[in-house]
Amino acid sequence: MKKHEEIGKPRRRIEGALKVSGQAKYAAEYQVPDLLYGYIVNATITKGRITHIDETAARTVGGVVDIFHHDHRSDLPKFDMLYKEMDAPPGSAFRPLYDAEVKSNGQPIALVVAETFEAARYAASLLEISYAEEAFDVDLKENLHQAKKPSKGLATLIKPLPPGPRGDFESAYASADARFEGEFLHGSQHHNPLELFATTTVYEGEGKLTIYDKTQGTTNSQVYVSNLFGLRFKDVRVIAPFVGGGFGSGLRPQYQLVLCVMAALELKRNVRVVMDRKQMFTFGHRPETVQRTRFGATADGELTAINHVALAETSRFEDYNEVVVNHANMLYPAGNVTLEYKLVPLDRFTPLDMRAPGGSTGMLAIETTMDQLADQLGIDPLEFRLRNYAERDVSSDKPFSSKELRECYRQGAEQFGWSERKPTSEQGRRGNRLVGHGMSSGMWDVIALPGTATAEFTADGKLIVRSAVTDNGQGTYTVMSQIAAHELGLPLEAVTFEYGDSKLPLSPIQGGSYTTGVIGSAVKASCRALKNELFKLAQIMDGYPLGNALPEDAVFTDGAIVLKEAPHTKIRLTDIIAFNKGKAVTASKSNIPNVFKLKQYTRASHSASFVEVEVDEQLGIINVTRAVTVVAAGRIMNPQTARSQILGGMVWGISMALREETLLDPRLGKYINTSLGEYHLPVHADIHDLEVIFVEEHDTIINELGAKGIGEIGMISMAPAIVNAVYNATGKLVKVFPIKVGDLL
């Protein structure tokens, strides 16, 4: 008899219809009675102190209820510890409305609360704020000499600092036959998910709150708010069933949450606070980063020397870190290596993980450098990478838990037609457009964390699985339901996944591509525990239908327990519940990673992208006309939602290479293109033929499911492949990203 295989089936998002028909509710869309509206006021200086806030004019606006600021706020804790949350980097987290100090331009400094949104916004424009300004410095390039080592903390455990030197880089580099030295720069980028940050707080009476929050972690927001306002965890419930994109911006609770909860507690009313698009540029972002590479190789294409240095912006109050330089030596087994990662504190807000944080930054420099060396050596770029293929991670002297990168290269090259690529000097053209081909490898570390889920089988034959985890839109809801259905041998329709609610079993914040591995494994474990419970009950049912059979002798399929040896013996799961006097059976399981086992391996997903660009020879306009990305990420739970994830990542790669940048004015100390009109994300007309391939990869080490996660990997190899293709088309290497109209004239 065949078991129902739900894992690996292409499935649409279960909630897709709700979303596209406007029925899915987001944090700002909950209609609750007697709602007050808060409008946030942001600092217009970069550094200094607020000396006075004149509320006179603002208070005259009809409907204004209260105005909160550092002189009129709830009690907030003094100790840094209480402001820490799951994604807080080492340092002292920003405290909204805490005191008169302004640490970055656009920092929230007041909240105007009124009976209507319009009144709050109008009154906010009438607040007169006086400041004592201080000198500031926001310019990364002018302050590279201030670079310092990042402080260590929880963040550096998950995102490790670079390993120490290996061999003797300087002499290996000096004696290399081919050398490339480059300095790369990309500006800051802001996540800009479509959904604006928003919180609707329902005041349930004495210290009790129900909070609809835009977040990538309901538990994270719950604990944070409880700590800040001295509330009991069980009195604070945070709900976020639908998240309109996060890309990392919701890994830390954002300031609208604090302001909204403060107003609700002080006024004992229901309150909503929504950021506007401009305010979406006032908190975490991908840090502007300068990278320097010096790679050396022998004449026959053996990479011998790697030096990769990254100098990234951070704030003056926290050391945000990411993994930028570690991957070169994990991908290519050179023996002489020095890696360096440093931070430059500036008067800007603390950066924050943004899709493929660090990995996408570092790979842009690594893979561009690799192509330059290949070009010098006259070796095909793919061949050069194959000659330096790492069968083992020499940087930490460990085997890979699995690695199908070679197969990614092979399938990608074949599908793309890589063999047709011509060397840079001989590239083809179509009319006025030069045609270029480029490729790149990608790599993303698999992160293992604990997570919990419960599973319940009810009298009406439904399986309910629960976890506090969110679904940022990538298909978590669907995939978790599939895992549960698969385990219990039920049709997908019989499964309900309850999620996005802090009252449900504990989940870490949703980021780092680890959700499927972490929560998926917990779901699987809890379902397996549930099966055991059901089996045990079945064993003692009237007539002992299972006889002496052991759990391993049975399969769960079609809503029943079936014995492998006696397929006609079918015990319906609903009959088991009936036997249990109609009481649902539940099981709960945590997925605790086996750190000892995991530590023996380097665990990563891999990818390869192959890209064709057309560059208008006279006008310098670049189009990515086609691209193939091949991904090896362990087991793919749902090829349909997985493909969408990778397509999204590829678009992000196009954006990183050619579009996206937050422009900074160092003299004014602020970002200046703070709207979706001027912050250029790709549009449909920028996206042409994109293809996604998953290669088979079996991994028995990483987690129970063998799933590595795919949130970031689709982006990482794309941007460098584009830069390499542009070089192949034009012979020009641009090292300041994004490449803009005008850079190739």
Place this chain on the structure above:
Amino acid sequence: MNNFDYLRAGTIKEAVRGIATQPANQFIAGGTNLIDLWKYDLTHPARLIDLNGLDELKTITELPDGGLRLGALVSNNATAYHPIVEERYPLLSRTILAGATAQIRNSATNGGNLLQRTRCYYFYDVASPCNKRVPGSGCPAIEGQNRLHAILGESAQCIATHPSDMAVALAALEAVVQVTGPEGQRSIPIADFHRLPGNTPERDNTLAADELITSIDLPATGYAAHHSYLKLRDRNSYAFALVSVATGLELEDGKITRARIAVGGVAHKPWRKPAAEDALIDKEPSPEAFGAAADILLAGATGYGHNDFKIELARRAIIRNGAMALDPSCQRPGAQPSL
């Protein structure tokens, strides 16, 4: 965004009277620019005079001299897809369709398009200095982020560009703007409609505060056989021009008998120089001929750092667009480069 009064004007007279009573009163047409400016706290209308009831301004009609009258309240899309515009003024049609998005063009009107304000980043940030917004406060763009900014006709007070695409085609077509004020009606040639910033960058154009645009009139010549609009920008749609070029040509026996070239994205107004066009007369269309015209057109261009590239890009765009104009069928959606 302040509280305000609202008046829906039923006649042109009522609209003009409404605007004249109070300096802070403002017209609203499609609202696609006005509402943004308002939300960013750059404008505070005391009373909105809604023009959307003025049905007489919502038509496109043929003029006795062979020209075409585009009502001020006709939407940008309705204009672009109007059969006469498509047939006789395809340059205008293509230009309009290279702007904004379908949704915005459905709301945006012809009158409002000419009056949209610059996209200078600093202008939109009420907390930054800006001479256009607050005269005398300074111009941070000159030494700041000026990728979008002017290379021609700018002043020490302001280096902003006018963002309209439509206005660039209208400049090449030599349209005439019809306006009505308290004193009656007058005509403003498009070349005199927008102005250079000089010492009064707060003024974008020569329309008086109490005047209403009623129509935009196109002369009979439409360059239907040889024309092209080329728009170069930071992404393929939904971005303002870094450099754009509208070219209209008439040819006889392979030689140019009449040429119009207007450049967008480079100045406070669409940039045209009759001398550059005259230089093309009796020439065969060629990169050299358009290059020579470009040199005249762009003479004296100055870069401010981030926008230096525009000088060379504009020259190349003029040359390419000359070639594209010879074969309008080669043109691609969004006025992207072709050939």
